[in-house]
Amino acid sequence: MIGEVATQAGLAYAFVEREVALMKRYWLWELVWIIYGIVTSLSVAFIGIAAPVISGNAVDPSTTSRFVLYLLVGTIAWRFMGLVFENIAEIIAWERWEGTIEYTFMAPVPRLTHLAGMAAGTIVRAVVFSVTTLFAVMLFIPVDLSHANALSAVTMLAVGTVAFMGLGIASAVFPMLWTEKGLQMAYIVQAVVLLVSGVYYPTSVLPTWLQALSVISPATYVIEGMRRALLDGADLSALWPLVWPALLVGVLSVPIGLRAFIAAERYAKRTGRLKRSG
Numbered sequence: 001m002i003g004e005v006a007t008q009a010g011l012a013y014a015f016v017e018r019e020v021a022l023m024k025r026y027w028l029w030e031l032v033w034i035i036y037g038i039v040t041s042l043s044v045a046f047i048g049i050a051a052p053v054i055s056g057n058a059v060d061p062s063t064t065s066r067f068v069l070y071l072l073v074g075t076i077a078w079r080f081m082g083l084v085f086e087n088i089a090e091i092i093a094w095e096r097w098e099g100t101i102e103y104t105f106m107a108p109v110p111r112l113t114h115l116a117g118m119a120a121g122t123i124v125r126a127v128v129f130s131v132t133t134l135f136a137v138m139l140f141i142p143v144d145l146s147h148a149n150a151l152s153a154v155t156m157l158a159v160g161t162v163a164f165m166g167l168g169i170a171s172a173v174f175p176m177l178w179t180e181k182g183l184q185m186a187y188i189v190q191a192v193v194l195l196v197s198g199v200y201y202p203t204s205v206l207p208t209w210l211q212a213l214s215v216i217s218p219a220t221y222v223i224e225g226m227r228r229a230l231l232d233g234a235d236l237s238a239l240w241p242l243v244w245p246a247l248l249v250g251v252l253s254v255p256i257g258l259r260a261f262i263a264a265e266r267y268a269k270r271t272g273r274l275k276r277s278g
Contacts, residue, residue, distance in 0.1 A: 011109050012117035019087075019121025022094075030125075037079050037129055038136045044075045044200070045141045065144055066231060072137065073227050074199040080130045080157060081164045081219060082190065087122035088115070088168030089186040092175040105269075111262050119165045126161075145230060152229035152236050159246045160222030166253025167193070167218075173264040193217050198224065218253075221246040 023030050048068035052058060095101035104114070137143070171189050175182030196203065196210050197219035203211055214220045225242040228234040236243070 008110065008113045011113050012120060015114060015117025016121040016124065019118065019125065023125060034129055034132055037133045041072060041075045041079070041133055041137050042140055044071045045137060047071065049141075065142070068141065069143060069145075069231055070227060071200060072141070072143065073230050074223050076130055076133055076137075077157065077160070077223050077226050078194065078197070078199045078219065079133065080126045081160050081222065082194075083126040083129060084119070084122050084161055084164045085168040085171070085190055085193075087125065088119060088165060089171040089190075090175070090183065091115075091118055091172050093183050096179075105265065111265070112258060115169055115258065115261070119168075123161060147233040148230040149233045149235055150229075152234055152239055153226050155236060156222050156225035156229060156239065156243065156246070159243055159250060160218055162250035163218035163222075163246055163253055166250055166255075166257045169257035169261050170253065173260050176261075176264045176268050193219055196220070216249070218246040218249040 045068050048071045049064060051067060052064060092101070095104055167189070171186040173182075174185040178185065192213070196206065196214040197217045198214065199219070203214040203220055206214060221242040225234075225239045225246075228239060228242075
């Protein structure tokens with residue numbers, strides 16, 4: 001049993017190495033996306049700083065600082081989870097682009113091991129991007145993390161990562177079945193989650209029917225929990241009402257997404273859709 005687990009872990013790590021190799025191969029694109037993430041985060045932060053000027057009302061500096069941190073937490077947390085979602089949802093598209101889809105999907109590797117390795121490699125990429133973005137932003141914007149509870153924030157992000165892995169696996173079904181428009185459909189899912197999850201604003205400002213969608217989005221709970229952890233120093237016991245819904249989505253979405261992916265893979269192989277490029 002232990003030997004089998006070690007074998008599968010080794011196979012999964014091979015996909016992590018491949019993800020790192022792709023980052024090195026396309027390093028200039030990685031640099032582009034890192035710069036894009038930094039510029040986006042800075043733009044959002046400057047909106048917070050400019051709030052008193054835009055509104056025409058004097059605002060206490062501590063209030064402005066809190067507002068900026070509120071926006072930055074949402075922006076960087078979403079960037080992290082968004083990268084996890086995108087990389088997994090783009091598995092099929094990347095395999096077709098690289099011309100390796102037949103080799104990968106015909107290899108004697110359990111699909112769970114394959115996807116686990118891809119997810120782990122994706123997390124490595126997301127960590128590099130997010131840490132780089134955070135430190136770059138801190139060079140331009142004073143960020144007060146004196147009240148932050150790092151353990152609570154990391155735990156919330158870890159729970160959200162699991163949930164977004166499940167969403168990404170499920171969304172990877174679209175490009176597998178619909179070559180021409182599948183990836184666009186996955187991006188639509190991501191856009192809807194962005195809209196309803198309170199990345200830049202409280203979900204309470206949304207119309208009632210959109211608030212109903214925000215309840216089922218794991219990002220809603222993760223981002224709110226990270227804000228409470230980093231702005232107010234909330235511990236895990238205080239964040240439990242936000243942890244368990246996001247954890248529930250992850251526990252449900254990963255196996256459901258995996259079953260949907262395997263079913264779609266079998267269908268694609270049977271109907272000749274797997275290799276299609278147009």
